[in-house]
Amino acid sequence: MLRKNRKLLHTTKNIRPRKKIRRYIDLKKRQRKKRIILFSVALIIFFYWMFFSPVWQIKHIQINCPDFLPSAEIKNIISSQLNQKKFFIKNNNIFWADLPKIERILKKEFPSIGEVKFKRIFFNTVLVNVRGRVAQSLWCFLDPEQQTDSLEQIVTQNNSPANCFLADEQRIIFAIAQKEDWQQNKIIVLSEQPKKEIFQNVCAADLMTRMQETKQLLSEKFNLHNSYFVEKKNGLLIARVIECEQANEFNTNISGAKNCFFAVKQKVWEIYFNPANDLSLDLTKLRLLLEKVISSEQRKNLQYIDLRFQKAYYK
Numbered sequence: 001m002l003r004k005n006r007k008l009l010h011t012t013k014n015i016r017p018r019k020k021i022r023r024y025i026d027l028k029k030r031q032r033k034k035r036i037i038l039f040s041v042a043l044i045i046f047f048y049w050m051f052f053s054p055v056w057q058i059k060h061i062q063i064n065c066p067d068f069l070p071s072a073e074i075k076n077i078i079s080s081q082l083n084q085k086k087f088f089i090k091n092n093n094i095f096w097a098d099l100p101k102i103e104r105i106l107k108k109e110f111p112s113i114g115e116v117k118f119k120r121i122f123f124n125t126v127l128v129n130v131r132g133r134v135a136q137s138l139w140c141f142l143d144p145e146q147q148t149d150s151l152e153q154i155v156t157q158n159n160s161p162a163n164c165f166l167a168d169e170q171r172i173i174f175a176i177a178q179k180e181d182w183q184q185n186k187i188i189v190l191s192e193q194p195k196k197e198i199f200q201n202v203c204a205a206d207l208m209t210r211m212q213e214t215k216q217l218l219s220e221k222f223n224l225h226n227s228y229f230v231e232k233k234n235g236l237l238i239a240r241v242i243e244c245e246q247a248n249e250f251n252t253n254i255s256g257a258k259n260c261f262f263a264v265k266q267k268v269w270e271i272y273f274n275p276a277n278d279l280s281l282d283l284t285k286l287r288l289l290l291e292k293v294i295s296s297e298q299r300k301n302l303q304y305i306d307l308r309f310q311k312a313y314y315k
Helices: 002-051 071-082 099-109 151-156 179-183 205-222 279-293
Strands: 060-064 113-121 125-132 137-141 164-167 173-176 187-191 227-231 237-244 266-273 304-306
Touching: 060 071, 071 099, 071 125, 099 113, 187 205, 205 227, 205 237, 205 266, 205 279
Parallel strands: 060 125, 137 187, 187 227, 266 304
Antiparallel strands: 113 125, 137 164, 164 173, 227 237, 237 266
């Protein structure tokens, strides 16, 4: 009897702690459910506030761009893109607006745009800074049926104007050249290579560097400001230097130097390059020839300087 009472007492002592543990576990479960519910409600409210609240909707667009770019059209395209929906969310939220996509669309629509930077101004304004491409060179791709690579004939006769393009400092074509573009101090190239299109590279970087440094040497060292280049089909590069007594009013150099491209009385001589040769060596040979060997008076009868070989030749 005594043993049975002891067993019953032992069992009763074990049951009480278990009940307390169960109640504690149930209480924790209820508290956890409440926290989950409260967190879910708070998350839904935050989600709605972030995505749908008018507080974060873009209402003002400020455009800063060069005069040659249509700011009103750019603003209309941006507004149109912001009003579109992605899934069920409008794109006009200041946090979630797909600005990189808008930049791609603007560059495709306006090739003259070089860079677009967006700045979010809280709570509902976007500042758009648009940088236009700067024309570094003007390229005319010669029609195979044309029998001339004369700059004067190509421009004044207005042959195939759609074949002349502007390219920026990255050598990317971005616009068709207009008449006024010939009046600015750019690298001018007549090319027999296949015609390129908008957004294509006009040439390799080393070829552009060769033309830039050659033009710079002629202009700064010898005051020969009027030169252009001919890119032959076989890869030969020719620099044509024009000297004259009186400049034509059609083309005025922005640097203030006398421009002889379309002068009535002009003297033209050429420099032949092999683009595969070492550039610094070619320019050294050219500089030494014009400094030490060929005087300004002798240039009146000069026909060409040939830098394609180890020794430089002239006539």
